[in-house]
Amino acid sequence: MTDASSNDDQVLRVTDLRTYFPVRSRGLLSKTIGQVKAVDGVTLSVAPGETLGLVGESGCGKSTTGRTVLRLIAPTSGRIELDGDDITRMSAKQLVPLRRKAQMIFQDPYNALNPRHTVGTIIGAPFDVQSLNPAGGVRAAVQDLMERVGLNPEHYNRYPSEFSGGQRQRIGIARAVALRPKIIVCDEPVSALDVSIQAQIMNLLKDLQDDFGVSYLFVAHDLAVVRQIAHRVAVMYLGHIVELASREELYSRPLHPYTHALLSAVPLPDPRAQASREQIRLRGDLPSPINPPSGCVFHTRCFRAEERCTVEIPELREFSAGHTVACHFPMLEVIPGAVIEGPDSGLTPQPVPYIRPPSEVISDIAESGSLARAAGVDYVEGPDTPVPQ
Amino acid sequence: MTTAAQPFLSVDGLSVTFPTEDGRVQAVDGVSFSVERGKTLAIVGESGSGKSVTAQAIMGLLDRRLSVVTGHAWLAGRDIVAMSDDEVRHERGSSMAMIFQDPMSSLHPFYRIGAQLSEAVLVHQKVSKHAAREQALDMLNRVGIPDPKTRIDNYPHQLSGGMRQRVMIAMALINSPSLLIADEPTTALDVTVQAQILELIGTLQQEYDTAVVMITHDLGIVADIADNVAVMYGGRIVESGSVDEIFYHPQMPYTLGLLASVPRLDQVRAERLDPIPGNPPSPISLPPGCVFQPRCAYFDRVAGHACQTVRPELLDIGRGHRVRCHLDSGQRDQVASDVLAALAGGGV
Incomplete structure (x- = not known):
């Protein structure tokens, strides 16, 4: 089953993965009346010894992605390659030897272990x-x-x-690393733990990676935890990856409006920095994945959406080396060496709002006034409390 | 009865014990704090620290047959601990209210949210059913429920998690209580919804001049909304003070350990975090001396074996800052500056 044409240096390679769950009508003769598009065209890869963070809000499909790549859930379409082998359509029996290479750590340590x-x-x-x-x-x-x-x-x-x-x-x-797997899918491994214990477990995961060279697909909702542990980060929204970049890039120069909103919604454990920060507040809740919005799935909550976003689905495009984003109007400054023109770049770099990285903002927001004005963000709500001395 | 300068809630020496198979468990031991109207006190702690039991004791939610509550909790000058169950029930929902982590378990699944909100009004106010429903509608509007005229006839399961939490806040605040206790109100919510809910609580707090007690494990939330902070560990307050004192001049090794354990969104810490070793203590078998001693890296700096044998007192060190630690002030300053310097230097 080894696919010679695939790039063998990746432990995990996922191409255009889709996982749909049928929605059935009630009654004896139930019919499929719709589909929950939990994962809708996800492409990603994980290198040996690398941690790829997969972040997003509940219902974005991050856990389903994690389970589908291990074939715990059957994919609807797409391709999953584990260490060079295409496992997308393998039978359970064929999968047994490959389970040595891929393991999972669950969120709830109480339910993941047999009490008897x-x-x-x-x-x-x-x-x-x-x-x-x-x-x-x-x-x-x-x-x-x-x-x-x-x-x-x-x-x-x-x-x-x-x-x-x-x-x-x-x-x-310990159970997950017993057979020295090449990759472990960690599904919210520290979110049920107290802060002091959380740090212990994150250190342990890092040590094991240093010792065994294991890769992690690290599924989490906590952006600060992901920043601490991941080398690259993919942001998911409603079944789609909307942005994928190295940790440094994603946290210092997020391009997708959703990434921005997510980052600005996390309160910083630093009262002065938190008070001086302006925040983008998203309105409303996540739309239903049964009937996702047309065009860009984020346009119903996006503060930069224009008419084009309601009709045209944005493709993932690379803006600088390794930094891809699916947005018609990404929040990019002029990045030296940025790949602006693509095969179908409808993008004109003239209205380039420059969003400064949080660290920079914190240091000089006090004198520079409104970030919103500087950034050209259309809709920003900030705390109206004065900066404490 | 109260002015803004006087605390609306003043808790004094509150202790809670539960009898269990393993003997009496001291879940809360001599907790004292106060909150003024319009201000927010954050109680921070890990699981088993006694923060939620403290809140339940104040709200009179602990079964008196199964628990022993001693000390005082003065609400506008009247002691809730000494009140009868009926008297506490009268205060609950009118002058004080509570919101919980899980809105689904606090809303009745069989009743429309309008009926549940109206009932809260009818129990505490002498108004007609129609007027109560009008109040419910107004409150749903105020907490930002879109299309409240339709939503008022929904059942809880028809709402999203964030909307349910809004309904619970509406129910808590519908009789404009002067004290709101929020026990991890956003822990089950996504960050973007959490930001909306925290903002809503802040807006309504200003509008009603409410005293808020926020119970949380999230130091980001504390930094965002608190005026004062009490750090709890092993059923006791181990450090308390203004939010600036706790974040910028922490003194207790446990608080320092918490700050060092938190991954930061706005900076890359050293590759490895510096966690507190070991596990939080079980309230069934607390260590005899300082409850934090088994996990503390500095107890050997104290002469004799005070940390292992003597419970430290909560010491007032000025600026409203209290610390429960046997280290002397010079040693505490040394420890604090070492830890904070390591944190600042850990970033890349």
């Missing part, structure tokens, strides 16, 4: 499933793993209920 199994059984299960006999036996291998993730190996025979939330997440991580 001991920790030793849980972490050792991957060896059983794959009929593997590690040198020195399964027990020794499991105890090594427990030690590696910061659990006491003597607790081998304890049950999950005897552990705290952070320790349970360590159990889930």
Whole structure:
């Protein structure tokens, strides 16, 4: 099944992935009356040892994407290549050996572990499933793993209920890394944990990446967590990737209005910086993925939308090396070396609003006055409280 | 009865114990704080710190047969802890109200939201059903529900999470209470909706001159809306003061540890965060000395074994700033400047 033409240096390569869920009418003779387009044309790739953050609000399809690339949910169309093998249409039996290469860590460490199994059984299960006999036996291998993730190996025979939330997440991580997978899909792995424990788990994930060179597809809603852990970040909205860039690029020069709104909605743990920040407030809620808006899916909540956005679907276009955005009116300054002309660039770079990175804004917003005016943003609401001394 | 300068809510030595199979659990131990009208106090803490139990004790939501509440909670000069259940019920919804993390469990799934809002009015005000419905409609409009005339006849499940949270805020504020306690009101919401809800709470707070107690684990929310902050750990307040004091002059090793643990949106921290080691204590088996000692990196700087054996007092260090720590002021300043310097230097 190895596809020689594919680029083998990527651990995971997803092309135009679509996952639709049927909506059925009620009653005995139910018919399909619509589709929830949870994932609608997602293309991404993850390199060895890399962490790709996948962020967005609830219902944007980030978790469905994570589960579909592991074939836990059947894709509707598209192509998923795991370490060079096309796994899109493989049978469950064919997938078994490939499960060694890809694992998952779940959000809720309480529900992800069988309460009737001991920790030793849980972490050792991957060896059983794959009929593997590690040198020195399964027990020794499991105890090594427990030690590696910061659990006491003597607790081998304890049950999950005897552990705290952070320790349970360590159990889930030990199980995921047991077979030295090439990639782990982490679905909100720290969002159920307390702040101090969250930092411990993020450090552990980083250490494991340094040691084993594992890649992560890191699904999360918390943009600050993603900034701490990801090398590249993809922003999803209603089943689509709207922006994909390196961490440095995305947080310092976001191009999509939605990325801007998301970043400005997160309150900073710094009262003076927070008070002096102007914020873009999105109106309303996420539209239904059963009946997504025409054209650009974000146009109903976008503060820069024009008529073109309601009819024409924006393509993902590359604006600078590795920085792609799907928007007719991206918020770009003139980037030196930016790729402005594309195969079909209807884009004219004349009204170039310059949105300064948050760090810059924080330092000089106090004297420079309104960011909105400087940026040419049409709709900005800011706090009207004065900057505290 | 009260003027703006006097605290509207003044909690004094509040303690809550629950009898359990493992013995009496001291969930809250000697908590004291006060909030003025129009001001916001944020109570920050991790799970098991006692922050939610404190709120429930003030609201009279703890079953008196299952818990023992001692101390005082003065609401406009009257002690809620000493009130009978009926008296507390009368205050709840009229002079004080609470909003919760999960709006779905606070709204009745079988009743239209209009009926639930009107009931809140009818219980506390002598008005006609029609007038109550008018008030409900006005309140839905005020909390930013689009098309309130249609929405008033919706059931909770027909609304999105953000809209339900708005309905719950409408219900909490419909009798214009002077005290609003919000227990993690935006934790279940997306950031863009969270921003809308926090802004709404702020606007309504100004309009009604409400005293707000915001219970949260999110230091970003604290920085955004709080005037004063109380940091709770192991059932106690371990540090309190103005928002500027807590963020820019933190003194307690736990507060410093929290600030060092938070990933930042506006800066790239060092590749590794500097978390607090270990886990929060269980209220069933608290350490005998300082409750934070087992996770503290600095207890060996204190002479003798005070941190392991003696509970530290909440010490007033001036500027309204209180700290519960055995380190002396010179040591605390040293620890604080070391941690803050490491944080500032960690960024790239």
